[in-house]
Amino acid sequence: MQASISSPSKTAAQPRKRRLSRARIRRVAPLYLILLPTMLFLVIFFYYPAISGFIHSFTYWDAKSTTWAGLANYEKLFTDKRMLTSFTNLAQLTIFHVVMVLTMPLLAAALVFHIPHQRPRYWLRVLFIFPMVVPMVVVILVWRWMYAMDGGVNILLNAVGLETLARAWLGDRNTVLYAIMFVGFPFVAGLNFLVYLAGLQGIATELLDAAVVDGANSIQRFFRVELPLIRGQVRLLVMLTIIFWLRSFELPLIMTDGGPGWASMVPGLRMYQTVTRDFNLGYGSAIGTVLFVLILVATLVQMRLTRDSSESL
Amino acid sequence: MSRKLRWHNYYLSYVILILLLIPTLFPIFVMLSISFKDFFQYTGTPLAPTWPLHWENYKAAWDVMARYYLNNIIIIGAATAISLAVGSLAAYALARYRFPGRQFVFFVILAVLAIPSVVILVPSFMLIVQLGILNTLWALILPYAAHLSLVIFVLTTFFSTLPEEMFEAARMDGAGHMTLYARLVLPLSWPIIGAMAIFQVWWMWNDYVWPSLVISDPVKRTVAQGLVTFTDALINVQPEPGQAMAASVLASIPLVILFLFSMRSFIAGITAGAVKS
Structure with missing residues (x-):
């Protein structure tokens, strides 16, 4: 898709020799005007902040003044023990969700794909997609209630006679990170399910029939035929999951504000707090720059992998 | 023989899927259930x-949320309209013409996709301060409208598939850019533009972090932001879980309606958006 875009389509291209004709200049000149608002928006709201953030990450920056600080912000970032905790928290959240994205939605999508009865298949599909339209903030608030002392998890534990396990899940530094991990259990619904299902639907029926004719049972068919053919989707979703967790911090922000202590802190949330709490914007910019580098690496790896997989198809 | 084996397999599939579906939908069920309780x-x-x-929970929640709804309509309406107008014009220029600097412009537009708005959160906040629009609806409308890259990418792909002959014919009749854009491109592209509009509305409605940073005036809060402050107040000040859940339901309704009425474009828009961003 990207390749077809970067080279101008044949239908739109004008013959090269007419390049300098007057009529052509008259037609092409207004195009720059048409593109001007786009460029202004992008430069003001993306490029300027990106560059400003990078430069200011080497300064002490507050509302009134900017002082050069060299690498002090980065030094603080990489030597602060609590900051290290926030990175290990982030790593745990990300790894857990990568494992989940490789299993739960794939299992559900493969099962739904093979349901032969049209109506149940349609409704299962709709019901698994539906939670995607519930706003993220709503999901987070409902799950926050689930973890409250009088909330859903403890109610269910009491109902099955495990009241000794009941606790304030978000107030306990031993459980808070796992509680945040489990938001969204069983991790099937939404985009991941949708992408897997679309991938499976894209497989030619002849291939699946051939596998059956060759005597493959459904497990063999899944691992030998289907899974290799949706490798592209698998890689894509793994990268999207990594990028999502690198840049998201709504969950700890709304549920715990990083607490208790720093038990559920992630770097993004710490960056947010440099604006809302200590107004140490240079330090916040440094965290932003580190996150940017991490996301950039993930994106480049993703681009590489998706290009490889489309070549091999 | 194989038929029987198959039925057995599907039976198991249904059991597993239903076991997955119950916890998936449980939070939605709980939210609806509690929202009607005193x-x-x-x-x-x-x-x-x-x-x-207790429908009065919804009445109480709506009294607070109505104002946030209005703000969302203004902010998201304006930002979506601006981004689609600006973006579709740019896509027209990029898809239909070859001109010096085209590749560069395209690169500048696509490279933005590698800059998630979260990593520039701090300098963006300072930019809003410098522009003097902190705590105004503009602090949301303008940065939201600047999320153009994906719109332009998707629309350029689509616009370049339109046959050039139509454009040639219209040019012969003396049509300028605006005529070509408004009379030819737009009428042929409403479904894809609609899908992109849904995608924009969806993520803007979902955004919580940015409004919570730049809006502190209670009257100017967005729905997501207002929902959190409303729920917090109900937990800390006077426990009314019913009202809090009713407010959550109210915050979800617009996207649910959008989903029910345009499931196909909804799925298309969000898949395109989420996968490429």
């Missing part, structure tokens, strides 16, 4: 639905 029903039977249904 405090005594809640303490007595917290999960299962109870009668009578």
Whole structure:
């Protein structure tokens, strides 16, 4: 898709020799005007902040003044023990969700794909997609209630006679990170399910029939035929999951504000707090720059992998 | 023989899928169930639905949320309109013409996709301060409208598939850019533009971090932001879980309606958006 875009389509291209004709200049000149608002928006709201953030990450920056600080912000970032905790928290959240994205939605999508009865298949599909339209903030608030002392998890534990396990899940530094991990259990619904299902639907029926004719049972068919053919989707979703967790911090922000202590802190949330709490914007910019580098690496790896997989198809 | 084996397999599939579906939908069920309870029903039977249904929870929640709804309509309406107008014009220029600097412009547009707005959160906040629009709706409208890259990418792909002959014919008749854009491109592209509009509305409605940073005036809060402050107040000040959940339901309704009425474009828009961003 990207390749077809970067080279101008044949239908739109004008013959090269007419390049300098007057009529052509008259037609092409207004195009720059048409593109001007786009460029202004992008430069003001993306490029300027990106560059400003990078430069200011080497300064002490507050509302009134900017002082050069060299690498002090980065030094603080990489030597602060609590900051290290926030990175290990982030790593745990990300790894857990990568494992989940490789299993739960794939299992559900493969099962739904093979349901032969049209109506149940349609409704299962709709019901698994539906939670995607519930706003993220709503999901987070409902799950926050689930973890409250009088909330859903403890109610269910009491109902099955495990009241000794009941606790304030978000107030306990031993459980808070796992509680945040489990938001969204069983991790099937939404985009991941949708992408897997679309991938499976894209497989030619002849291939699946051939596998059956060759005597493959459904497990063999899944691992030998289907899974290799949706490798592209698998890689894509793994990268999207990594990028999502690198840049998201709504969950700890709304549920715990990083607490208790720093038990559920992630770097993004710490960056947010440099604006809302200590107004140490240079330090916040440094965290932003580190996150940017991490996301950039993930994106480049993703681009590489998706290009490889489309070549091999 | 194989038919029987198959039925057995599907039976198991249904069991597994239903076991996955129950916890998936459980939070939505709980939210709806609690939203109709008064405090005594809640303490007595917290999960299962109870009668009578207390619709007044919704009345109370709406009294607070109505203002946030209005803000969302203004902010998201304006930002979506601006981004689609600006973006579709740019896509027209990029898809239909070859001109010096085209590749560069395209690169500048696509490279933005590698800059998630979260990593520039701090300098963007300072930019809003410098522009003097902190705590105004502009602090949301303008940065939201600047999320153009994906719109332009998707629309350029689509616009370049339109046959050049139509454009040639219209040019012969003396049509300028605006005529070509408004009379030719737009009428042929409403479905894809609609899908992109849905995608924009979806993520803007979902955004919580940015408004919570730049809006502190209670009257200017967005729905997501207002929902959190409303729920926090109900937990800390005067426990009314029914009202809090009713507010959550109210915050979800617009996207649910959008989904029900345009499932196909909704799925297309969000898949395109989420996968490429």
